[in-house]
Amino acid sequence: MNVVAKKFPTVGLTDVVYPVVIWKDRPEILHIAIFDHRRKKIGLREAKELYTQILFETNDFIFEKGEDNFKLDRLYKGVAVFNRHNNLKTLQTARHVCHIL
Numbered sequence: 001m002n003v004v005a006k007k008f009p010t011v012g013l014t015d016v017v018y019p020v021v022i023w024k025d026r027p028e029i030l031h032i033a034i035f036d037h038r039r040k041k042i043g044l045r046e047a048k049e050l051y052t053q054i055l056f057e058t059n060d061f062i063f064e065k066g067e068d069n070f071k072l073d074r075l076y077k078g079v080a081v082f083n084r085h086n087n088l089k090t091l092q093t094a095r096h097v098c099h100i101l
Contacts, residue, residue, distance in 0.1 A: 008064045009099050014084040021047050022076040022091065030058045030070060032091070037077045044075045056088065056100075066096035 011017065018034045023044060025031070033050040035042060058069060070076060078093035090099050 008062075008097075009081075009089055009101070011081055011090070012083070015089065016082045016084075016086075018080050018082070020078055020080040020091070021050075022070060022078060022093065023047055023074060024058070024070050024072050027072065028057055028059070030056045030061075032056060032080060032088070034080070042075070044073065047075055054088070060100050061091070061098040062101050064097040064099060066093075066098075070096070 019036050019038055021033050021035045021037055021042060023031050025048070031047075031053050032055075033047055033053040035047070035050060035052070063069075076093045076096070078091060078096070080088060081090040081092075083089050088100055090097070092098075
C-alpha cells in the first residue's frame with residue numbers, strides 16, 4: 001500500500017477572506033464570528049453576543065500548524081477563507097492554520 005500525501009488547500013482567486021474572531025465555550029463546538037477586529041477591539045463577552053456567529057464542530061478541522069485544538073474560553077483573532085459556494089475552507093490565526101478537507 002502507498003500513502004499519497006494530500007496538499008492542504010490554498011487561497012484561490014474565487015475565495016473570499018474575512019476577518020473573524022474564534023472561541024469555544026464547549027469542547028465540541030467552535031464559534032466563528034465575522035468581525036472586523038482590525039478596526040475595533042473585542043473581548044470574549046462581546047464576542048458571545050455577536051449575531052454573525054457560525055458554529056462548527058471542531059473535529060471537522062485538520063490542523064496544518066499549531067496545536068490540534070483551540071482552548072476553551074479563549075478569544076482568537078484571525079481570518080476565515082470561504083470558497084465560492086460560501087463554505088468555510090480555512091481558518092488562520094497567529095498560531096493556528098486549520099482546514100476543512
